[in-house]
Amino acid sequence: MSSVDVDGGSAARSVGKKAGRKPAFTSDDVIDAALAEGLDRFTLSAVAQRLGVVTTAIYRLFASREALVVACLDRAAATIRLPERGADWRVVLRLFADECWRVCEDFPGLSRVVYDYAPAFTRIEDVLTEYARCLAVHDKTEGQAMFALDFVGDTVFACHMGVESWRNVDDSGASGFDQVKAVVGSGSIIEPRESWRERGVVDVKVDFILAGLEHRWPEI
Incomplete structure (x- = not known):
């Protein structure tokens, strides 16, 4: 009986949405997305949407919108x-x-x-x-x-x-x-x-x- 339960559970998982790692992105990806939105008007939510992640995920790399603005300015300066x-x-x-x-x-x-x-x-x-x-x-x-x-x-x-x-x-x-x-x-x-x-x-x-x-x- 227990073996049937295990098999059934495995089958159920195979047809459902597979759990996986969140999309990986780098600080450069975030900067690219912000610049694509427009340096003077981008929002963190719009940047996150471009990257296909939730807005809070951006905060792993940038503490605030201002921090991202600075990174974009540094990109331009370079x-x-x-x-x-x-x-x-x-x-x-x-x-x-x-x-x-x-x-x-x-x-x-x-x-x-x-x-x-x-x-x-x-x-x-x-x-x-x-x-x-x-x-x-x-x-x-x-x-x-x-x-x-x-x-x-x-x-x-x-x-x-x-x-x-x-x-x-x-x-x-x-x-x-x-x-x-x-x-x-x-x-x-x-x-x-x-x-x-x-x-x-x-x-x-x-x-x-x-x-x-x-x-x-x-x-x-």
Whole structure:
């Protein structure tokens, strides 16, 4: 009788849902999922859903959403190219502008997080230090270097945040650019231009900053 019970139990288990280990995932998987959701808007529940796990499982690797934001910022920071020692200061600052724009493009929502999350800039301390060293070769003090890097970076991030608003599409399928064009008359001083959806304006502003630095390097 007992042998029949055992066999019957085994048969019952074979047709039911098999118990198994929870899906395995790594911290990199969590970061990938958060970035896919958008750095400025991801929720832990949405990240968990992408990974096919319960939300509480995320806490095994990240104590909070803020901790995950920091990890995403570190991922972005690790991709930033550094200048060559001895490069002209203009080349150094243009590279910094290029890299600020690129990380904004590669990591959607980054520009908004930079302004919403006060400690965000601390995640690129090593990057800023290396850029400052390259500017020091040209007799620029640490304060002068930080002024220039902050000015360039702030300009690029702010411009990219504006560009994102031009690109965003609402429920009707209209982009921010389309919405503005619909209410602004042709020939208006604020009539949107196609270049406003890309980085054309950014390059003009960076050129202006560099032209000013030809004459004066303030300190912060």
